[in-house]
């Protein structure tokens with residue numbers, strides 16, 4: 001337990017430093033991007049496209065790091081209907097799912113309101129659905145379930161993807177832990193942080209070759 005707290009403290013310090021660096025890099029990056037865009041207007045070349053797409057990747061990673069370390073001061077928790085949030089995310093993700101031959105299903109039971117920052121819960125859901133789509137290169141199914149049980153609102157996101165081995169299950173929370181060529185390994189770390197900021201829990205169960213279930217538990221709004 002002590003060790004866990006120590007690890008979290010360390011993560012905080014490293015996170016703050018990473019955010020500081022990300023912030024410092026942002027301005028020169030914007031300048032570089034602007035000038036590359038100008039250059040490519042003058043003399044269009046395939047190199048400028050590569051430079052721009054790589055710059056966009058740096059911007060994306062910086063954005064994720066900044067999000068991780070962002071101090072939780074100006075967030076406002078409101079009573080929200082989680083099912084409504086899920087329906088919004090499902091329609092937002094529908095095109096991307098369809099492109100990858102993934103069908104999004106739902107089983108949404110009547111549930112009490114949850115006290116949350118809707119934007120953050122959406123972010124968590126989008127990260128998890130993206131991971132599920134990426135785990136199904138030949139298509140498949142994603143089912144999102146909600147129900148109420150023992151004082152908590154429960155949400156399951158179940159996919160029929162490649163699954164996660166026992167060893168890898170232990171490491172999902174680690175920053176930069178990814179098995180994807182273009183992955184950042186930051187998505188789940190952000191999900192854990194946001195759900196824990198909501199006094200909820202997040203955990204995974206999985207069977208290799210069969211699929212993965214993400215279990216999220218959130219307290220009912222008082």
Ligand code: ADP
Pocket residue numbers: 127131132135159161162163164172177178179180182183184185186187188189212
């Ligand atoms: P990234 O998506 O950039 O790799 P994440 O933090 O979102 O980073 O995920 C970390 C790793 O967890 C992924 O690279 C993948 O190996 C594993 N993972 C997450 N969700 C799933 C899933 N639904 N099915 C299989 N593997 C998953």
Ligand code: MG
Pocket residue numbers: 127130131187188
């Ligand atoms: Mg991801």
